[in-house]
Amino acid sequence: MKPPAIAKKIDKISWQSHWIRFLPMAAAVVSAAILLLGPAISFAQAPPAPTPAEAAPNEEVVQDDAIVPGSPRAAMKEFFAFARDGNFTEASRYLAVPEGADASVLARQLKAVLDRRLWVDVDVLSANPLGDPDDKLPPGVDELGKIAGPEGTQEPVRIVRRLTPEGYRWVFSRRTVERVGAWYGALRDRWFIENMPPALLRSGPKDLLVWQWIALPLLVILAWGVGRALGWVTQMLLGRLAARTSGTWDDALLVKLRRPIRGFWALLALEAVLPWLALYEPAEAFLRKVLRALLFVTFFWGLLRSVDVIGDFLVNHWEKTKDAHGMRAVVPVASSILKIFVAVMALIVILSEFGYPAASLITGLGVGGVALALAAQKTVENLFGSVSIGVDKPFRVGDFVKIEEFVGTVELIGLRSTRIRTLDRTIITIPNGRLADMRIESFTARDRIRLAFKLGLVYETTAAQMREVLEGVERALREHPKIWSDAVVVRFESFGESALNIQVMAWFTTSDFDEFQLIRQEVLLQFMDVVERAGTAFAFPTQTVHLAGDEKLLPGRVEAIEPRPEAGALTS
Template identity: 30%
Template sequence: MSIKHNLTPSPSPNLFSAITKMPFIVAMLLLTMLLSIALPNNAYAVEAGALGVGNDSSGETVSTPLPDSFGRDTPRHTVQGFISALGENDYLLASNYLNLSKSDNPTTVVRQFKQALDAGGRFQPDLQISNSPEGNLTDQLPPSQENVGVINIGERSVPLLLERVVSKQNEQYWQFSSDTLTSVPEVIENTEPTLVSRYTVDSLDGKKLFGYQLADLVAALTMIVTSFVLTYVAVWLLYHLLRIVYPYLRGTPLPLPNKVILPLSVVIMALILSEVMVYAGVSVTLREPVNRFTDIASWLALTWLLLRVIDAIFTRAVNLSYKKNYTERVSILGLLRKVVKALLLIFAVIVIFGNLGFDLTTGIAALGVGGLALALGAQKTIENLVGSVVVVADSPVRIGDYCKFGTYEGTVIDIGIRSSRVRTLSRTIVTVPNGDFSSMQIENFTSRDMFRFFHYLYIKRTADLDVIFKMVNDLDEFIKEHDLTNQEWNQVNILELRQDCYVIQLQAYVNAIGIIEFYDKQNALFVDILKKVAKYKVEHALPTQQLIVNQAELEHHVGSSTDESAEGDESDNSSNSANNEVSDNKEVNTSVYRKDYNDDGVDIRKDSDKAKNDVASHHKFSMATVSRSGALKALKHKSHMLRKSKFKHTKNKSGFSIWNQP
């Protein structure tokens, strides 16, 4: 049954099941191919290594060497590690940097080598020692050797050589050569005690501070201070001697300022300090760090000194350009000064960081990628830098020129690397990026070789025509022959005929150094021309005002307004007369009442009362007269204002026009 069951044909799969299984099969095939590419090589390699198959003796295996545990990968690291081990008094550690034989005593050899270095050893500066695992291949030495210094004791000189050693494990590193070490015992046989060992106070022997012998620290500090003071005094005396002698030899003052004394003293002190410490016998473990920092100080001082010298040189060049009227060079010199200073500072920073122990090779290589990223992120800054070069090279303006650009105008006071500065007439400073400044339309007023005199004369049309033409011809000849004008284009002509005047155009060119001188000459030219015009029977046309009205409409409107005002006056007069009559009647009644009262009463002073009554009546009459005259004046003023308002209304209604004539 089982055999029969196995031999029974299975039903064929349908198309749908085949299609659904196809992606899974394809994925499995791709995964198998990837695994066959990635895994079998290592498996086969291990298997072949175990079986001893596939080892080709002619082939070379490329492997990355492991870094040396003592840091002896490069000549520079070997020297630095050896000095560091000597500073820690670890002679066993220091012996790892020496190529010793099995018969050598490491401690004895290290001690002798240190004694020779203290007496007269001079290592090269760190930047001059190769920091490459292959060493310096251009020093005319075998590829396996490197020169890092010299030992000078008396008349004997021993080069400090490093040699590349290959260990049994195929590791390569640098050590002090056996040839140098075998020459050391012969050199130190005739050495004498150093100055430090002779004059050191006994209480300082054996004491340490910061890992260094206290006697060496005191000696080094004393030498630094003494060297600086003596160098400064010598440089100060030399500078003032040159300041006295130079004018007699060249006829001009010394161009160097006294600010160069201090940096020059530091540079000279740094140069002689290392030799002074070698001569005094300061330990090499202290001498090398001091030399490193004195090198840094000397580079700082040298940079400071060169900046002062650059300022002095470019200041002298700028003054000479102004003196010889080469003002176009001033902008170029200003930009060149800033570029030279920037390059000097960059170089000084690189050297200083190199002395501090930073690996500059990697940093400089990274500057390539970083510079590209910086350029993409600082496109505007680079545009301004290119714009400054364009402004200086094309020279549309120079420092000191008066120009107009955009909505601003003023005097250019500086053309920098990123921007230019312009002082306006309001004494404010406008800073313009050079990228924008170079693309603007700039009008340079300082570049004018002459100034234009261009004005008009307005002469009344009442003048005789022959007089006008004679005056124009005489003025034309007068301007051409005037002392203040040149022969560029001098002309006087009738430009325009207007309704009330002749427009005469005056044009000439005046030679002047600046706008102030031109204004003075223009004033003199104005006076001479006006005096010349005054000799002719002509009058200057002044601004006039004309009123054009329609006479018929004006008389009609004025007449109607006058009638209305007259009617108003009559009504006012009638009302005023009525009021006056009422007041008179009141006065009469009052007088009658008073008379009746006086008749009824007993008056012992009739004469005096009669006189008083006469005075009162006269006063009342005069007051009535004054009131009548005031009323008449008020009436006249009112009628005048009414006529004026009517006239204004009529003028606006009729469309009268007013304009000014020059």
């Protein structure tokens, strides 16, 4: 089982990105703005979708968005306008009512049937007073669509052109009006229509009735309660699975995903109860679009929280990054970049759900990204340089390195630059973009340190003394506890200009340079003892110069001149 304090621990993850917690609220504000700034609220049955209408050859050509008096489009607009206002007496004037029937009741029932069974887009109807000449129907007859009858057969809904005291008018045909009763009787929500006050049956914004606007918040509260309950069950089941694992990242992920899981279940519950509202076709399409957008918000919300958990795991719990200071510095940067990418993708997906062109948004972001990259070229170069250093790890904080012509200790690997303290205690700052291309030599990465030099003996040294010195020096090296015995080189190398040269090369198993300095001092003192015991001495640079010429110009002997360290000695 995981420690009980894990929840408190996880709540502290990635406070640097605290603003991510408000993403759902921001998405809700964006969605509300889209709704408010969208098309004006219409009380017509459907949003405008103009379609060209051709006039008959012998008729005047009318514009496709014109409402010509006496046309099918004008008649249906007037019928739906009266019906939406609850004025079914006026609306009944557009019905060919059989004798003895209640015209107002039939108009109300027909309006209910069309709203639920056949959503009519009046703007695609013919604007020609004589109707659509290309619908292959008799003159003066247009068809709005078909409705499934009681026996499952498709029954047409037609309007006809009739002469009335006010002139020619398009009305619903008598056969269509006679079928209204059967169609209305098959509606599932006719109880609401017959028993609710007329004021609640009026159409409101987005083609939702007033009673549906009142019921919608109640359903949202109910769905949220169901979501909390199902979310708790999901957390409990997943928590049992996570408890069986040895790691803590899964527990952290569950804590972070608690709210997104609740939101996901709440949205699914709301989707399930949506049919209870008996929505009109455009209202149902609108609400389902909003639900899809909120589902995307929930998904990306959970994705952003998962990025926090992954970043915390890589920085604090992954074995490969515990000691990798460069990687630990890069992970927060990579997490922030990933969060920005996820947030931008979420915004594009949500806007595309509301009809905004995703391709244009992506193109705009691409152009903006190019402009930003050009403006911040050096900054981006240094940022990627820091990522390269963090991934490649040529050195770490605290390493002693040689970069080009200077040496020092790495003190800080930042996002823009790296700071190195030299042996003179000065600070050198190098941009990471430039540093990634420089020659870097890390002394800290050594597993052992080499001792290499030439030991010079005077020319008066005999062969026996040389052998004794060679054996003594090699013995001193091999007896040292820190020696790497696989390669110890002590060889008489050459006859130098002023000394007999012995090559000495060995490695000591230490990576601490201070310790190596003490080891080197110790073995050099032992070398001095070996040379003294052999009866020889160390050579120093000397030169013998013979002068030849006129004896009158030369004295009987030339005084020896003490050698200078730089040029050697002159003797004759």
